[in-house]
Amino acid sequence: MRIKFKLSRILWIAFVYLVLSIFALVYLTPFIRSFIASFMTWEQASRFPPEWIPSPFTFENYLKLFRLELFTRWILNSALYAGIIVVGNILFASMAGYAFARLRFPGRDALFSALLALLMIPVFVTIVPNYIIVYRLGLIDNLFGLALLSLVNAASIFLMRQYYLSLPQEVFDAARLDGCGPIKAFFYIALPLGKPAIGAVAVYQFLGAWNAFLGPLVFLRTPENFTLPVGLSFAFQRSMWTEYTPIIAGSLVAAAPTILLFIVLNKYLIRGIVISAGKG
Amino acid sequence: MAKPNNKTNFFSHINSFFKQKYNQLMTMKRSREALSGLLLVSIAVAFNMFFGYFAALFAVYLSFFKWDYLGPMQFAGLYNYQVLFNDLVRGFNGAPYFLAPFFTGLRNILLYTAIVVPTQTILAMILAAFANQKIKGVQFYKVSYFLPAVTCPVIVSLIFIWLFMKYGFINYIFQFIAPGFAPDWINDKNYLLYAIAIVAIWGTSGHFMVSFLAAMQSIPRDIYEAAMLDGAGSIRRFIYITVPMLKPMIIYVVVMGLIGTLQMFDLAWVMAGPSGGPGGSGYTMALDIYREAFINLRPGVAAAKSMFLFSLIFISTYIFQRKFKVMPR
Numbered sequence: 001m002r003i004k005f006k007l008s009r010i011l012w013i014a015f016v017y018l019v020l021s022i023f024a025l026v027y028l029t030p031f032i033r034s035f036i037a038s039f040m041t042w043e044q045a046s047r048f049p050p051e052w053i054p055s056p057f058t059f060e061n062y063l064k065l066f067r068l069e070l071f072t073r074w075i076l077n078s079a080l081y082a083g084i085i086v087v088g089n090i091l092f093a094s095m096a097g098y099a100f101a102r103l104r105f106p107g108r109d110a111l112f113s114a115l116l117a118l119l120m121i122p123v124f125v126t127i128v129p130n131y132i133i134v135y136r137l138g139l140i141d142n143l144f145g146l147a148l149l150s151l152v153n154a155a156s157i158f159l160m161r162q163y164y165l166s167l168p169q170e171v172f173d174a175a176r177l178d179g180c181g182p183i184k185a186f187f188y189i190a191l192p193l194g195k196p197a198i199g200a201v202a203v204y205q206f207l208g209a210w211n212a213f214l215g216p217l218v219f220l221r222t223p224e225n226f227t228l229p230v231g232l233s234f235a236f237q238r239s240m241w242t243e244y245t246p247i248i249a250g251s252l253v254a255a256a257p258t259i260l261l262f263i264v265l266n267k268y269l270i271r272g273i274v275i276s277a278g279k280g
Numbered sequence: 281m282a283k284p285n286n287k288t289n290f291f292s293h294i295n296s297f298f299k300q301k302y303n304q305l306m307t308m309k310r311s312r313e314a315l316s317g318l319l320l321v322s323i324a325v326a327f328n329m330f331f332g333y334f335a336a337l338f339a340v341y342l343s344f345f346k347w348d349y350l351g352p353m354q355f356a357g358l359y360n361y362q363v364l365f366n367d368l369v370r371g372f373n374g375a376p377y378f379l380a381p382f383f384t385g386l387r388n389i390l391l392y393t394a395i396v397v398p399t400q401t402i403l404a405m406i407l408a409a410f411a412n413q414k415i416k417g418v419q420f421y422k423v424s425y426f427l428p429a430v431t432c433p434v435i436v437s438l439i440f441i442w443l444f445m446k447y448g449f450i451n452y453i454f455q456f457i458a459p460g461f462a463p464d465w466i467n468d469k470n471y472l473l474y475a476i477a478i479v480a481i482w483g484t485s486g487h488f489m490v491s492f493l494a495a496m497q498s499i500p501r502d503i504y505e506a507a508m509l510d511g512a513g514s515i516r517r518f519i520y521i522t523v524p525m526l527k528p529m530i531i532y533v534v535v536m537g538l539i540g541t542l543q544m545f546d547l548a549w550v551m552a553g554p555s556g557g558p559g560g561s562g563y564t565m566a567l568d569i570y571r572e573a574f575i576n577l578r579p580g581v582a583a584a585k586s587m588f589l590f591s592l593i594f595i596s597t598y599i600f601q602r603k604f605k606v607m608p609r
Binding site for chain 2: 016019023024026028030031033048049100103104105108114115118122124125127129131132152154157176181210217228232247248251258261262263267269
């Protein structure tokens with residue numbers, strides 16, 4: 001009886017591993033396949049049935065990318081755009097999150113609900129008016145003009161507020177008794193204490209800005225100002241290269257920061273989603 | 281307040297004096313607190329009010345005007361909505377894609393949503409059920425399922441265009457599953473939308489898996505133990521305990537899925553192209569709004585169409601939540 005139970009348990013675990021591994025193949029193969037193909041000539045990468053060992057092994061696809069001056073521009077633009085968004089969100093969302101969580105002021109709850117309700121409005125409703133606004137500001141085709149739109153996101157404010165609400169009130173009371181004003185308390189207490197949530201905001205906003213497509217597509221006009229996703233889709237639609245392998249290599253270069261970031265931080269990121277989904 | 285007419289009330293007099301001072305101080309502090317609070321939220325609120333609410337109201341306003349960005353705005357009443365309505369009527373009567381682009385986008389997106397939302401929800405639940413087992417190395421599997429979700433949709437589409445080629449990797453796999461099945465996915469109008477749907481499911485199911493994992497881990501263990509004592513196997517435990525307990529999360533995932541799929545843009549832009557691919561088979565409402573606003577230069581019509589999209593998202597998510605009686609947020 002006991003042996004039978006053990007056997008069925010082992011069979012069950014083997015089955016679980018089998019299913020998990022099949023799914024892992026489904027989700028990982030496109031990455032592995034394109035990583036290998038990025039070292040192939042297009043002639044070899046398009047062969048049928050597919051081949052797995054690059055011969056000749058070539059860096060030509062990557063060299064072709066970087067020979068195109070635009071490509072390095074796109075990387076820098078993406079980095080700059082993501083940097084502005086991350087800094088803006090860290091600063092303004094932690095300020096607002098702290099105030100919404102810990103200070104009392106008239107209209108606080110109404111303002112906060114109004115911010116949350118914004119998450120319901122689809123981006124396609126606001127994109128045309130925002131295009132006109134940014135155009136009037138003379139900031140079309142300018143990364144800074146584009147960055148204004150997502151400089152402080154309602155989702156980041158929500159995350160920061162939830163975090164500050166979870167801290168014990170005593171910390172802030174103690175500061176108040178010591179005569180520390182609310183603004184001083186923000187810089188000396190809330191900001192240092194908020195590090196875990198600030199880290200989460202930074203990572204999510206980095207992912208969002210690095211992967212953003214619609215905004216950069218609409219607000220950036222000349223190829224020199226494109227970010228990576230817009231640039232690569234532009235390169236693909238204009239057939240900048242006769243082969244497809246440089247596009248694959250470019251895609252991998254563009255995806256590398258997010259993939260590496262995720263592999264390093266996977267435990268925190270998955271937990272972050274767990275927290276926001278559980279609270280939500 | 282106690283009156284200081286008695287010696288024994290001396291302390292209460294002092295007490296009330298300090299209370300008064302304290303209250304004065306508190307009102308000062310409170311107004312200072314209110315001022316600082318308003319100051320701290322001001323930037324965040326100003327940006328969101330301007331680029332969120334002002335823009336949304338402007339969109340409503342714009343939808344009643346005829347304009348080409350340059351000349352004067354002309355009040356046009358319901359003209360823009362008329363354009364939208366005529367498009368839908370023409371499409372309904374069987375007009376081809378170039379005469380009824382919005383209808384084509386609507387029809388495609390409804391089919392796409394009907395495929396993607398149920399599939400990704402069920403798949404995410406299955407993935408979570410397997411990834412929730414207490415076995416070694418499970419974190420590796422979670423990471424690999426989630427990896428597509430952190431990768432840019434445009435990048436994913438570019439890679440998949442290559443995998444979906446006539447003599448590409450996916451058709452190579454299909455040789456073993458369904459011999460003889462080798463469509464030219466991207467260039468065949470009968471398969472393009474399915475190709476996009478497959479990419480979307482591949483890209484988002486891992487994200488929702490994590491949501492389900494969170495919900496599964498909060499289900500109390502003793503319910504399972506009780507069921508185990510009653511002799512329920514793991515599959516029956518999943519169907520009779522896990523799924524009902526997950527109901528709020530299922531609603532959350534479906535609502536999020538609806539919001540995402542109904543305004544799908546990135547994947548279609550890359551895989552089908554801005555004009556929607558062969559026969560408009562990959563055209564979406566979002567692509568059509570973009571086209572009206574930035575190619576046809578009719579911001580008024582684009583605004584009217586975006587109102588339609590907003591109502592569609594709002595009504596469908598509202599009905600769904602109402603029907604299942606649990607508010608996810």
